[in-house]
Amino acid sequence: MKFKYEMHCHTGMVSRCGRVEPKKIAKLYKEQGYSGIVVTDHYSPMTWKKPHHIPRPQKEIQFYLSGYREMKKYEDENFTVLLGMELRHYGTANDYLIYGVDEQWLEKQGNLMKLFERDVYRLMHKQGYLVYQAHPFRPGMRRCNPKYIDGIEVFNGKTDRQSNEEAYHWAQETGKLMVSGSDFHVVKNLAKGGIITDTQIKSNSDLLNVLRSQEFEMIQNYD
DSSP states (O other), X not given: OOEEEXXXXXXXXXOTTOOSOHHHHHHHHHHTTOSEEEEOOEESTTTSSSGGGOOOTTTHHHHHHHHHHHHHTTOBTTBEEEEEEEEOOTTOOOOEEEEXXXXXXXXXXXXXXXXXXXXXXXXXXXXXOEEEEOXXXXXXXXXXXXXXXXXXXXXXXXXXXXXXXXXXXHHHHHTOEEEEEOOBSSGGGTTSEEEEESSOOXXXXXXXXXXXXXXXXXXXXXO
């Protein structure tokens, strides 16, 4: 049996550029035959109204987690909802997908946007999380130092074919892990990317094991 998982998704509740609410997202992906979804809402200066005064666990982080928690309500035995993150530091357009994130850990952290590539990488590795540069060849992005990432998003559903191919070749050159994601914001982004695996993913631990193994097929839908 095969299992399909979306690896890059934004909710309309948290990401300002998102336009679809969690209930509908879950319904749409179930209809597309996906077995689960990783909610990677933006953790960036654009997420909060007062970006230099956040995050505080009492309020701002609870807001950040609200999209994931709402989506979690629609989880069932055949559809898994996991927490991820798309992190952007101050003063850059680069985005980093973080996999394995734990709610309780996140609530205890300071402002992660103040940290740059090396420090984020070290912090995440202490927890066993994985760090991927998202859509690295999209206009306005710069390739980060490969020393400070585990992997590269080599297919992004909102990125043109040439940029995705450049990302794939860069991953090959550097020997980095690869992943595919739809970068879902609106309905037309539905099911553009993701992974197909023989292993059912029910937890972040399962997800990290599959990503490290690279034993999956990447969905790459340009239609």
